[in-house]
Amino acid sequence: MTRRLRLGVNIDHVATIRNARGGDHPDPVRAAEIVARCGGDGITAHLREDRRHIRDEDLARIQAATDLPLNLEMAATEEMLEIALRHKPHAACIVPERREERTTEGGLDAAGQHNRLYPLVQRLSDAGIRVSLFIAPDERQIEAALLLKAPVVELHTGEYAHAVGEERAAELKRLADMAALAAKNGIEPHAGHGLTYENVQPVAAIPQLAELNIGHYLIGEAIFCGLEPAVLKMRELMDAARPSTSSG
Numbered sequence: 001m002t003r004r005l006r007l008g009v010n011i012d013h014v015a016t017i018r019n020a021r022g023g024d025h026p027d028p029v030r031a032a033e034i035v036a037r038c039g040g041d042g043i044t045a046h047l048r049e050d051r052r053h054i055r056d057e058d059l060a061r062i063q064a065a066t067d068l069p070l071n072l073e074m075a076a077t078e079e080m081l082e083i084a085l086r087h088k089p090h091a092a093c094i095v096p097e098r099r100e101e102r103t104t105e106g107g108l109d110a111a112g113q114h115n116r117l118y119p120l121v122q123r124l125s126d127a128g129i130r131v132s133l134f135i136a137p138d139e140r141q142i143e144a145a146l147l148l149k150a151p152v153v154e155l156h157t158g159e160y161a162h163a164v165g166e167e168r169a170a171e172l173k174r175l176a177d178m179a180a181l182a183a184k185n186g187i188e189p190h191a192g193h194g195l196t197y198e199n200v201q202p203v204a205a206i207p208q209l210a211e212l213n214i215g216h217y218l219i220g221e222a223i224f225c226g227l228e229p230a231v232l233k234m235r236e237l238m239d240a241a242r243p244s245t246s247s248g
């Protein structure tokens, strides 16, 4: 029996629209409340170094507004570490923000930054925060995550999402193989980036995946149909891709 796939909703782009006018509408906290109401499993928010969408004060407000676990996406910096330790989100997903921190596919270069990442992963873990590394679906990066003792990896689905035809099939196989490799080594695999109604189901069908994090497309759809219907439709598609699961 396949486990139910969790849906984390990334609400960053509600804040992008808010910040376009510098005020407080639309409020990402209201989005988090709607996600909680309609069966989302988590809220994902990226506090970027340049604060282009989520702001520092949003984190505590999101945490206060819902009981859903907060997955804080953060760069591997002292500043972000200090913020994470202060807010103690359920999970922290380490993401690359600078070009030199990325692998060719766009994920975190965990393999090339072991010495820098090791103490950071330790300090977050010691504080009870579940650490995830946002990596390309690449064997070298999974091995690096193992050495870093990260309990979770989030596989970057951007290459898959942008590919077409045979190339997409090859990217999907890479995701499936790396999800299996991570799970075999005791690491919980998640996935995200660029997922849409059209491309989510083959990824959702990968049995080892425990969670998908989806943002831009859902917030975009919400403009036309509302956030709740958008989240519910994504949930339905994910469940349909795993026929042995029931939501709830």
Ligand code: PXP
Pocket (backbone or CB within 6 Å): 010, 046, 073, 093, 095, 134, 154, 191, 192, 193, 194, 195, 213, 214, 215, 216, 217
């Ligand atoms: N997962 C991670 C680690 C991300 O940084 C992002 C945002 O880029 C997402 C998931 C969601 O991606 P998208 O907004 O393309 O759905």
